[in-house]
Amino acid sequence: xxxxxxxxxxRSYQKGSTTITPLNGLDLDIEEGSFTALMGPSGSxxxxxxxxxxxxxxxxxxxxxxxxxxxxxxxxxQLAHWRADNVGYIFQLYNLIPxxxxxxxxxxxxxxxxxxxxxxxxxxxxxxxLVGIADRHDHYPRQLSGGQEQRVAIARAIVSDPKIxxxxxxxxxxxxxxxxxxxxxxxAINHDLGRTLIMVTHDPKTTKYAQRxxxxxxxxLLEVEPAREPSSAVHR
Amino acid sequence: MQILRFLPLVMKYVTRxxxxxxxxxxxxxxxxxxFYSVQAMYxxxxxxxxxxSADTRLVVYRQDRYCPxxxxxxxxxxxxxxxxxxxxxxxxVKVAVNxxxxxxxxxxxxxxxxxxxxxxxxxxVKIINGxxxxxxxRSDAALLGDxxxxxxxxxxxxxxxxxxxxxxxxxxxxxxxxQDQAVAYGHLDFVQRASxxxxxxxxxxxxxxxxxxxxxxxxxxxxxxxxxxxxxxxTWPEKTFVARAASDIVEIVGFARWLGWAxxxxxxxxxxxxxxxxxQDRVRDHAIMQTLGYSESLIAKLIIGESLVLSLxxxxxxxxxxxxxxxxxxxxxxxxxxxxxVRATVGSVGVGLALSLLTGIIAGxxxxxxxxxxxxxxxxRAA
Numbered sequence: 001x002x003x004x005x006x007x008x009x010x011r012s013y014q015k016g017s018t019t020i021t022p023l024n025g026l027d028l029d030i031e032e033g034s035f036t037a038l039m040g041p042s043g044s045x046x047x048x049x050x051x052x053x054x055x056x057x058x059x060x061x062x063x064x065x066x067x068x069x070x071x072x073x074x075x076x077x078q079l080a081h082w083r084a085d086n087v088g089y090i091f092q093l094y095n096l097i098p099x100x101x102x103x104x105x106x107x108x109x110x111x112x113x114x115x116x117x118x119x120x121x122x123x124x125x126x127x128x129x130l131v132g133i134a135d136r137h138d139h140y141p142r143q144l145s146g147g148q149e150q151r152v153a154i155a156r157a158i159v160s161d162p163k164i165x166x167x168x169x170x171x172x173x174x175x176x177x178x179x180x181x182x183x184x185x186x187x188a189i190n191h192d193l194g195r196t197l198i199m200v201t202h203d204p205k206t207t208k209y210a211q212r213x214x215x216x217x218x219x220x221l222l223e224v225e226p227a228r229e230p231s232s233a234v235h236r
Numbered sequence: 237m238q239i240l241r242f243l244p245l246v247m248k249y250v251t252r253x254x255x256x257x258x259x260x261x262x263x264x265x266x267x268x269x270x271f272y273s274v275q276a277m278y279x280x281x282x283x284x285x286x287x288x289s290a291d292t293r294l295v296v297y298r299q300d301r302y303c304p305x306x307x308x309x310x311x312x313x314x315x316x317x318x319x320x321x322x323x324x325x326x327x328x329v330k331v332a333v334n335x336x337x338x339x340x341x342x343x344x345x346x347x348x349x350x351x352x353x354x355x356x357x358x359x360x361v362k363i364i365n366g367x368x369x370x371x372x373x374r375s376d377a378a379l380l381g382d383x384x385x386x387x388x389x390x391x392x393x394x395x396x397x398x399x400x401x402x403x404x405x406x407x408x409x410x411x412x413x414x415q416d417q418a419v420a421y422g423h424l425d426f427v428q429r430a431s432x433x434x435x436x437x438x439x440x441x442x443x444x445x446x447x448x449x450x451x452x453x454x455x456x457x458x459x460x461x462x463x464x465x466x467x468x469x470x471t472w473p474e475k476t477f478v479a480r481a482a483s484d485i486v487e488i489v490g491f492a493r494w495l496g497w498a499x500x501x502x503x504x505x506x507x508x509x510x511x512x513x514x515x516q517d518r519v520r521d522h523a524i525m526q527t528l529g530y531s532e533s534l535i536a537k538l539i540i541g542e543s544l545v546l547s548l549x550x551x552x553x554x555x556x557x558x559x560x561x562x563x564x565x566x567x568x569x570x571x572x573x574x575x576x577x578v579r580a581t582v583g584s585v586g587v588g589l590a591l592s593l594l595t596g597i598i599a600g601x602x603x604x605x606x607x608x609x610x611x612x613x614x615x616x617r618a619a
Contacts, residue, residue: 048613056527057613077531084529091616095524099252109528111241156528 002029003163003196004053008062010219011048022048024219025062032163035190035197037210045219046200047168053198054166055083067163084112088157088195090167090186094149096141102128102152103137109160127155131185147178151185158189165189167199171206183209239537246541250549253514257546260510264550265557267499267506268588272558274496275587277489279579280569284414285479285486292324292448293413293474294455296441298467302481304331304439304573309467311424311438320457322450323443327352330424331439332431333573334399342570343384343398344419347427347438361416366392366407375426377406381417383577387566401430415478418568418575439573442474482571489576500591503547508599511543515603522607523615536604543600544593551592555585 006028012021022045038046051057064071096105110120128134131151171179187209190197207213215223298307318326330347371377385408394405445454455471462469562580569576
């Protein structure tokens with residue numbers, strides 16, 4: 001049984017008098033522990049699919065089941081609770097809270113869990129260590145480079161041990177060297193920690209880090225590249 | 237109290253948006269300082285003018301006179317008043333003031349007979365420093381009300397010139413009665429000679445009746461006794477007398493209470509404005525937090541928490557500062573030798589904090605509701 005099951009998944013919303021349907025009757029399965037890349041032109045529904053899987057948006061019709069939980073049946077409060085337990089989200093523009101330090105940004109999701117301050121500290125320290133940014137724990141986002149900010153964002157996404165990590169163009173704002181480091185880190189998180197990873201990308205070169213690439217266009221799944229071992233080549 | 241886990245987060249938001257927080261807290265503190273000051277004035281008016289069922293003190297004044305300088309009654313009226321049924325004690329009082337107008341620093345002398353103490357007219361007064369014997373022994377000695385002593389920084393043994401009268405301070409007294417707290421009690425004949433040199437003439441008689449229910453009857457009998465005299469009298473319960481004499485102050489303080497409530501409205505507007513602007517600036521931050529799993533209600537609670545911290549911290553600073561200044565300065569409004577004290581009370585601090593708590597919650601409600609209704613995906617699309 002797949003970890004994520006989409007059946008006739010549709011999302012549409014109003015923009016003025018126009019109805020926009022970024023996702024239209026999508027059927028898709030994603031296996032637990034996989035690393036999936038989502039590709040497609042702007043407006044193809046990649047981010048919409050990502051948001052639905054992450055539980056920050058709800059489908060207009062169809063069903064979306066993640067880990068046996070049918071997300072389209074959950075209330076807002078239940079969805080929030082589910083997100084806290086199951087999802088880590090990595091944004092293109094990092095989206096760290098500017099008035100919190102790297103450490104405090106990573107600690108933010110843990111405040112939602114019944115943990116002591118010591119347990120929180122241990123988890124935050126481990127996550128920062130894993131992404132190689134422990135020495136910058138007391139820096140504010142404005143004091144970090146783009147690559148460092150994204151590392152903090154990744155630490156924040158993994159700190160509460162979620163089943164799924166979604167990444168919306170995580171290297172879109174980085175130079176090539178920093179992008180390669182981030183993608184290597186994401187692949188390690190998928191491979192070493194066994195987390196299911198779904199990544200939206202525009203760059204075909206980044207897909208080599210994933211096991212499977214899905215192509216979306218106009219809300220439909222166009223093409224599914226078969227699962228493979230990700231390339232170990234350095235991203236250039 | 238799961239929400240307490242998020243208090244450090246709220247405090248980080250408050251302290252790290254330093255400029256906004258300082259301006260808001262400063263504004264709230266100023267408004268609550270004013271609110272407390274007005275409350276303290278009102279408390280003084282209430283204490284000096286609101287009659288209670290236990291009151292037993294009457295003031296006999298010259299009819300149709302409103303200033304100590306023009307109220308001149310023969311001192312020997314005392315014997316006739318003392319003979320009226322229901323009268324417990326009679327104290328002829330010569331009042332001398334340095335200023336007949338309204339002021340924050342009027343010095344009022346009250347000349348009373350030395351034997352008034354033995355007759356029980358000062359049973360409610362406690363000497364907290366110095367000695368009664370010392371006061372009796374020296375004709376220029378005075379017993380100072382504790383507020384006057386504190387305001388002027390005077391102590392037992394000092395020899396000072398107050399309102400043109402040089403006195404020796406024999407003791408400091410404390411009294412629950414507002415009119416005893418900011419006066420200097422001297423020997424009657426000494427004050428008579430030192431002020432206008434009218435020996436045998438007093439300003440008023442302070443009368444204590446045997447029981448509270450006899451106040452009105454005794455007052456009527458006294459005025460009837462002197463109706464046809466050369467100097468007719470007008471007799472009131474002491475607090476009514478003060479309210480009548482200080483009616484201008486009472487009206488001004490009544491109006492000032494509206495200003496106090498306007499300060500509370502100002503607190504609301506300040507905090508509301510700060511939180512609305514803050515929420516508008518942090519739409520993306522709240523969307524990020526919701527993405528991490530913060531529920532809509534938790535976001536709303538955090539915003540209300542921030543509103544409360546701003547409101548309460550500002551109020552605490554303003555109220556404590558006002559209480560300290562009021563207690564330290566011992567301000568009294570005085571008019572025609574009567575005093576209305578600006579009274580610092582813990583109750584007023586409590587009322588101020590409760591109002592701040594309420595305004596903090598109400599000011600945070602609308603922005604919290606708005607923030608919690610944002611669609612997360614739409615927030616990121618807009619960004």
